[in-house]
Amino acid sequence: MLKKSRLNAVLGRMEKMGLEQMVITDAISILYLTGVWVDACERLVALYINKNGGNRFFVNNMFHVPKNVGVHMVRFTDTDPYLKMLSDCTDHTKPLGVDKNIPARFLLPLMEMGAGTSYVNASICVDETRAFKDEEERQAMRLASTINDKAMEKFKALLKPGITEREVANQFKEIYQSLGADDVSFPPSVCFGPDAAVGHYRCGDVALKEGDCILIDTGCIKDNYCADMTRTFFCGKVKNEEHRKVYELVLAANRAAEAMIKPGVRFCDIDAAARKVIADAGYGDKFTHRLGHFIGMEVHDFGDVSSANEAVAQQGNIFSIEPGIYLEGNMGVRIEDLVLVTEDGCEILNSFDKELQIV
Amino acid sequence: MLKKSRLNAVLGRMEKMGLEQMVITDAISILYLTGVWVDACERLVALYINKNGGNRFFVNNMFHVPKNVGVHMVRFTDTDPYLKMLSDCTDHTKPLGVDKNIPARFLLPLMEMGAGTSYVNASICVDETRAFKDEEERQAMRLASTINDKAMEKFKALLKPGITEREVANQFKEIYQSLGADDVSFPPSVCFGPDAAVGHYRCGDVALKEGDCILIDTGCIKDNYCADMTRTFFCGKVKNEEHRKVYELVLAANRAAEAMIKPGVRFCDIDAAARKVIADAGYGDKFTHRLGHFIGMEVHDFGDVSSANEAVAQQGNIFSIEPGIYLEGNMGVRIEDLVLVTEDGCEILNSFDKELQIV
Numbered sequence: 001m002l003k004k005s006r007l008n009a010v011l012g013r014m015e016k017m018g019l020e021q022m023v024i025t026d027a028i029s030i031l032y033l034t035g036v037w038v039d040a041c042e043r044l045v046a047l048y049i050n051k052n053g054g055n056r057f058f059v060n061n062m063f064h065v066p067k068n069v070g071v072h073m074v075r076f077t078d079t080d081p082y083l084k085m086l087s088d089c090t091d092h093t094k095p096l097g098v099d100k101n102i103p104a105r106f107l108l109p110l111m112e113m114g115a116g117t118s119y120v121n122a123s124i125c126v127d128e129t130r131a132f133k134d135e136e137e138r139q140a141m142r143l144a145s146t147i148n149d150k151a152m153e154k155f156k157a158l159l160k161p162g163i164t165e166r167e168v169a170n171q172f173k174e175i176y177q178s179l180g181a182d183d184v185s186f187p188p189s190v191c192f193g194p195d196a197a198v199g200h201y202r203c204g205d206v207a208l209k210e211g212d213c214i215l216i217d218t219g220c221i222k223d224n225y226c227a228d229m230t231r232t233f234f235c236g237k238v239k240n241e242e243h244r245k246v247y248e249l250v251l252a253a254n255r256a257a258e259a260m261i262k263p264g265v266r267f268c269d270i271d272a273a274a275r276k277v278i279a280d281a282g283y284g285d286k287f288t289h290r291l292g293h294f295i296g297m298e299v300h301d302f303g304d305v306s307s308a309n310e311a312v313a314q315q316g317n318i319f320s321i322e323p324g325i326y327l328e329g330n331m332g333v334r335i336e337d338l339v340l341v342t343e344d345g346c347e348i349l350n351s352f353d354k355e356l357q358i359v
Numbered sequence: 360m361l362k363k364s365r366l367n368a369v370l371g372r373m374e375k376m377g378l379e380q381m382v383i384t385d386a387i388s389i390l391y392l393t394g395v396w397v398d399a400c401e402r403l404v405a406l407y408i409n410k411n412g413g414n415r416f417f418v419n420n421m422f423h424v425p426k427n428v429g430v431h432m433v434r435f436t437d438t439d440p441y442l443k444m445l446s447d448c449t450d451h452t453k454p455l456g457v458d459k460n461i462p463a464r465f466l467l468p469l470m471e472m473g474a475g476t477s478y479v480n481a482s483i484c485v486d487e488t489r490a491f492k493d494e495e496e497r498q499a500m501r502l503a504s505t506i507n508d509k510a511m512e513k514f515k516a517l518l519k520p521g522i523t524e525r526e527v528a529n530q531f532k533e534i535y536q537s538l539g540a541d542d543v544s545f546p547p548s549v550c551f552g553p554d555a556a557v558g559h560y561r562c563g564d565v566a567l568k569e570g571d572c573i574l575i576d577t578g579c580i581k582d583n584y585c586a587d588m589t590r591t592f593f594c595g596k597v598k599n600e601e602h603r604k605v606y607e608l609v610l611a612a613n614r615a616a617e618a619m620i621k622p623g624v625r626f627c628d629i630d631a632a633a634r635k636v637i638a639d640a641g642y643g644d645k646f647t648h649r650l651g652h653f654i655g656m657e658v659h660d661f662g663d664v665s666s667a668n669e670a671v672a673q674q675g676n677i678f679s680i681e682p683g684i685y686l687e688g689n690m691g692v693r694i695e696d697l698v699l700v701t702e703d704g705c706e707i708l709n710s711f712d713k714e715l716q717i718v
Contacts, residue, residue, distance in 0.1 A: 042659075062558075079667075098463050105459040105480050107466065121464050170533050177525070199421075300401075308438075 001035050002055075002070030006129060011051050013125035014097060021050040021090060022097030022122050023115075025106065028297045029099070029126045030057075031224060034071060038063045044082055044106060047071070048089050056089050058082060087113040097122025127302030131294055132316040138340060140225035141296065141318055145338055145349035147181045147220055148227035152352045154179075155216055159359045161235060165190040165203035172218060181220035185227060185299050188218035196232070196332030199288065210236035213243065213331040214359070219299060226299045228320055229350050230336035233359045239331075246283070246325045247356050250333045253277040253323035254354065257291060257305075261321075261339055261346035267309040274323045275307075283325050292320040295338060317341045318349070360394050361429030365488060370410050372484035373456060380409040380449060381456030381481050382474075384465065387656045388458070388485045389416075390583060393430060397422045403441055403465060406430070407448050415448050417441065446472040456481030486661030490653055491675040497699060499584035500655065500677055504697055504708035506540045506579050507586035511711045513538075514575055518718045520594060524549040524562035531577060540579035544586060544658050547577035555591070555691030558647065569595035572602065572690040573718070578658060585658045587679055588709050589695035592718045598690075605642070605684045606715050609692045612636040612682035613713065616650060616664075620680075620698055620705035626668040633682045634666075642684050651679040654697060676700045677708070 010033070014022055024030060024047040031037045038045045038059055046058040057071045060082075065073065074089075076082040087110055090096055096116025098107060100123035111119060133141060154175045158168050169190040176184060190203045196215035208214065212235045219228035238244045253274040260273055271291040278287045290306035295318055303309070305319055322336030338349040369392070373381055383389060383406040390396045397404045397418055405417040416430045419441075424432065433448075435441040446469055449455055455475025457466060459482035470478060492500060513534045517527050528549040535543060549562045555574035567573065571594045578587035597603045612633040619632055630650040637646045653662035654677055662668070664678055681695030697708040 098467075100464040101462040103460040103462060104457050104466055104478070105482075107463055108457075108478060108480055119463070119467060121467055123464075166536070170536075174529050177529075 001068065003033055003035060005134070007033055007049065009129040009132075010125050011049065013128055014122060015051065017097070017120070017122060017125065018095070019097045019120060019122055019125075020052065020094050021048070021116070022125070023048050023086065023090070023099065023102065023110075024126060025099040025102045026123070026126070029123075029130070032126070032130055032297055034069055036065055036069055037224070038065070043078070044086075046086055048086065050091065054089065056086075058086055083109045084113060086110065087115040090115045093117060095120055097125065099123050124302075130296055130301060131303050132314065133296060133318050133340070134316070137225065137296065138316070138318075140223050141227075141338070141340065142349055144181070144185075144220060144222040144225045144227035145229070147176065147179045147222055148218070148229050149350055149352040150179050151175050151181070151218070151220065152216070152229065152231055155218065156233065156357070156359055159208060159214055159233060159235065161209055162207050164205050164207050165192055165195065166205055169203040176220040179220075181222045183221045185219035185221045189215065191215040191332065192235075193331060194329050196334075197326040197328050197330065198332075199326075208235050211239035213333060215332055215334055217334065217336065224297055226295055226297070227349075228295055228299055228336065228338060229352065230322055230334045231352060231354070232333045232335060233357050235359060237358060238356070243331055244356070245281070246327070246331070247333050249278055249281050249283060250323050250325050250335050251354055251356075253287075254321055254335045254337065257321045257323065258337065258339060258346065258348060261313060261341060262344055263315050263341060264312050266312050267305045268307050270313070270321075271305050271307050271309075274321070278323060278325060286325045286327060287323060288326060289324070292322055292336075294319045313341045315341050315343055360427065362392055362394060364493070366392055366408065368488040368491075369484050370408065372487055373481060374410065376456070376479070376481060376484065377454070378456045378479060378481055378484070379411065379453050380407070380475070381484070382407050382445065382449070382458065382461065382469075383485060384458040384461045385482070385485070388482075388489070391485070391489055391656055393428055395424055395428055396583070397424070402437070403445075405445055407445065409450065413448065417445055442468045443472065445469065446474040449474040452476060454479055456484070458482055483661075489655055489660055490662050491673065492655060492677050492699070493675070496584065496655065497675070497677075499582050500586075500697070500699065501708055503540070503544075503579060503581040503584045503586035504588070506535065506538045506581055507577070507588050508709055508711045509538050510534050510540070510577070510579065511575070511588065511590055514577065515592065515716075515718055518567060518573055518592060518594065520568055521566050523564050523566050524551055524554065525564055528562040535579040538579075540581045542580045544578035544580045548574065550574040550691065551594075552690060553688050555693075556685040556687050556689065557691075558685075567594050570598035572692060574691055574693055576693065576695065583656055585654055585656070586708075587654055587658055587695065587697060588711065589681055589693045590711060590713070591692045591694060592716050594718060596717060597715070602690055603715065604640070605686065605690070606692050608637055608640050608642060609682050609684055609694050610713055610715075612646075613680055613694045613696065616680045616682065617696065617698060617705065617707060620672060620700060621703055622674050622700060623671050625671050626664045627666050629672070629680075630664050630666050630668075633680070637682060637684060645684045645686060646682060647685060648683070651681055651695075653678045672700045674700050674702055
């Protein structure tokens with residue numbers, strides 16, 4: 001069912017850009033606005049919105065759509081001139097907003113038909129709206145993270161010397177499903193020892209051995225919303241004092257950032273606070289990525305917590321806080337929670353223990 | 360390492376379209392042409408090609424690229440004006456071919472900078488080239504299908520009354536990996552009884568019971584090439600004569616199609632031959648999809664075996680032959696092989712038995 005308040009927020013942002021009309025083709029943005037999930041793969045699915053009305057939802061006949069979506073449906077087949085049908089709905093005398101990812105095979109024909117006077121990447125209007133989670137979304141995000149917390153307990157129980165990263169990772173999907181999640185939200189990272197220092201590492205055939213750090217970055221999807229959490233454990237013992245120090249630094253950076261989150265604080269300042277803890281101890285160059293990213297229906301929603309983002313946190317934003325220190329060829333630690341900005345602070349959506357744990 | 364013969368084939372097709380230059384942004388097409396896989400997610404990765412030389416490969420610094428790719432590399436960071444850098448390489452006095460899926464956030468700025476005199480969806484030049492598998496690709500496709508055949512034996516062994524579709528499907532990835540595959544090539548379908556008649560069904564919590572048909576549509580990836588096969592079994596017994604008849608019809612349709620494949624035969628005629636077997640028995644309206652699709656680095660490469668495709672099969676084409684009959688609320692049967700068009704016939708890449716099997 002069409003979510004009118006979300007749609008109105010998008011139209012409001014479009015107005016500030018001088019846009020009256022837009023074609024939204026991103027399946028997740030369409031789900032966000034209509035409540036309808038259409039996985040059209042290479043086929044067109046489009047929501048046309050106009051501040052003067054005349055909204056239209058274009059969906060190929062081969063996909064099921066519930067009755068009463070609350071927007072006029074245009075159904076078509078593969079042999080219909082669906083781009084012409086779409087162009088026939090747009091106001092050819094006005095600029096046309098388009099999705100940042102609309103592919104050339106749709107955009108070039110629309111341009112040729114003169115669907116608008118000009119074409120503007122207007123995704124920011126949807127993306128910024130999606131950055132403010134309404135109550136329904138907050139509940140969904142809490143639930144996904146609650147499942148993620150429970151799942152991490154089960155993942156931790158798998159960590160015995162000799163098991164490989166892949167053997168651990170291969171069990172995540174089933175564990176998530178047994179806890180009521182729909183799926184993983186991304187291919188999990190299970191990294192032992194030096195692998196924890198490799199960016200974007202997923203898993204391999206390395207077996208766990210005493211003294212290894214164990215970095216697990218994982219999340220599930222529940223009711224279309226994503227969880228994402230990282231914890232780092234140690235197998236049997238902490239190998240040396242530097243490993244312990246690195247862990248405590250990352251934890252302190254995580255807590256320093258989370259402690260300052262409230263409406264009005266700039267994202268670059270949150271990033272700086274975490275980075276300062278790590279840099280002051282001489283590991284600044286080992287924290288090689290931004291502090292966090294927005295999350296919601298996508299694991300990486302638009303928006304981040306980085307030195308480049310001077311915008312301020314606002315109530316309803318949900319993002320990750322995930323400082324890390326990576327010692328190449330040796331070990332790595334990252335500790336990541338999701339946080340929701342509240343009226344006067346933040347709610348940490350993950351409750352899984354962050355103190356150093358030996359398994 | 361740049362695959363010169365593939366690149367020259369693409370440039371040859373571009374010439375027929377009147378194009379001298381093109382920006383290729385599809386990661387798989389780039390892998391096909393350069394041998395380099397860059398999973399850039401939302402970041403730009405682009406291969407610029409020009410018949411007059413001046414080829415350039417644009418890759419963000421954060422992604423590893425092997426030395427000696429055989430094409431001039433342009434490396435950049437997130438804060439560099441990478442679209443301007445790309446536009447600076449193109450010939451602004453000529454039309455510019457672009458990828459069918461290049462997103463608006465790249466295409467609109469390139470247009471604004473006047474990267475070409477006009478912009479043409481030229482993906483067909485790459486896609487048609489990819490439709491002819493060279494010897495290296497044929498070997499990779501054979502290997503992926505050989506693994507898929509072996510995996511199907513293991514999947515079949517899981518089929519005991521009481522097991523659910525999901526419990527079966529959840530084991531595929533690990534089984535494929537144990538056989539040397541890199542991953543599944545798509546989320547497998549495991550359908551019991553009436554679920555086998557539901558289009559695009561994946562799996563659910565339905566338990567297997569005697570008399571059910573069992574439709575398994577599955578594939579793996581090995582060395583960047585995809586397998587895809589469907590087999591239909593019966594649990595304990597064939598419930599009734601219609602089920603047996605449906606199976607035999609689908610098998611006859613599969614064989615009729617495969618028997619006629621050779622260079623010069625139209626795809627629509629191959630589709631028609633399979634469809635005739637099924638329609639003559641009165642089930643024409645229960646065979647609700649095209650007969651097959653091309654496959655290679657993607658499960659669905661460009662090109663299909665359908666009533667709409669009047670092109671002729673040529674040596675080196677690889678596609679699926681997958682007739683089916685679907686009886687809603689009752690059962691469904693599909694039997695799918697991959698075939699390679701040879702000099703005077705075809706090589707069936709799957710050797711898993713197609714006779715009716717009771718498990």
